[in-house]
Amino acid sequence: MNPRRKQRLLVVSLVGALVMGAVGLMLFALTDSIDLFYTPTQIVDGREGVKPQVGQRLRIGGMVVPGSVNRDSESLAVSFDLVDTGPAITVRYQGILPDLFREGQGIVATGTLLAGNVIEAHEVLAKHDEEYMPPELAEQMKGIKHVKPANNGG
């Protein structure tokens, strides 16, 4: 490589490295705002020492605790518990749940934090994992019985 090209390459890589560094630091500083949701543990114990306040609007993401789903027989109201690795948070919601909502499923809910670790949600989204497999295999590996989605006209 002749010296002029070498110099240009050096300048370009230097500028590139600087931009990378700047963006990296920025994203690191913004981690809290970029995270889509709080985990239940973060709501109870706080994230980086900051606990969400009662009345704060937030998103929570966690697994639905099996056996914790309570549906009201008169209305669309439903309540369930979410956990990650620590304590559970109760979510109350009124509306239609996504198709993928089931016990053990990852859920992201948007709502207001009430006293006593309860969240009044106005939106519930289902989070699915990155595993794809046919129903027979899932039954073998995980013991999950496939529930066919209701798209067969019935």
Place this chain on the structure above:
Amino acid sequence: MWKWLHPYAKPERAYQLCNTLLPWFALPAVVCLVVGTIWGLAYAPQDYQQGDSFRIIYIHVPSAMLSMSTYVAMAIAALVGMVWQWRTAYMAMIAMAPVGAVMTFIALLTGAAWGKPMWGAWWVWDARLTSELILLFLYFGVIALYTAFEDKQQAGKAAGVMALVGVVNIPIIHYSVEWWNTLHQGSTITKFDKPSIATEMLWPLLLNIFGFALFIALVTTMRLKNEIIRREMHRPWVQMLVKQKETNDAV
């Protein structure tokens, strides 16, 4: 080591190379896309959780992956143009930009169509979705900068800087699902572990990824040919080419 590449910096040689490569991209692209898509949409088994809805993966994942790869390729072209001062490199860069933008758009669109039935939302401002949207804007930026200049040599330089700076977004898109809490799930195949997808679902996906890549290569080569001709319009070799074509058509 790379000396053999230098002749291709000449637009004429680059044009000939494009002509040689075109058929090698065209046929395999069509075969891969047709086989992969039909296999994926009609014959691959249903997913245990998502049923038939998961099949949009066969469009969504290839377009999303290749929107990123195309960007990297575009940035490499910009780098070559900047350091070695090849005009053809800038032409290749601008040939790729709209193709990549369309891939990004397809990824966002199919992602939204997949998100609605599965997650329950068309759009969520999580890190993965937002960074992919920024990628679309980066493509728009490169195209807009290039078209804003009358002098195309100047335009290539300006758009090249934009393309190079935007590379920083690529690792952010890829690792967004690991670095932050997102609604989007983690990587299925682009990781060091075994892919977390059953083999009979994986094969059509790989075929389609390959087909999308070839298709992008095909469209890029065609656009590059046009770009070379447009920029070299007044050169003798292009006028020779035109004359040759005219005599061929007359016969």
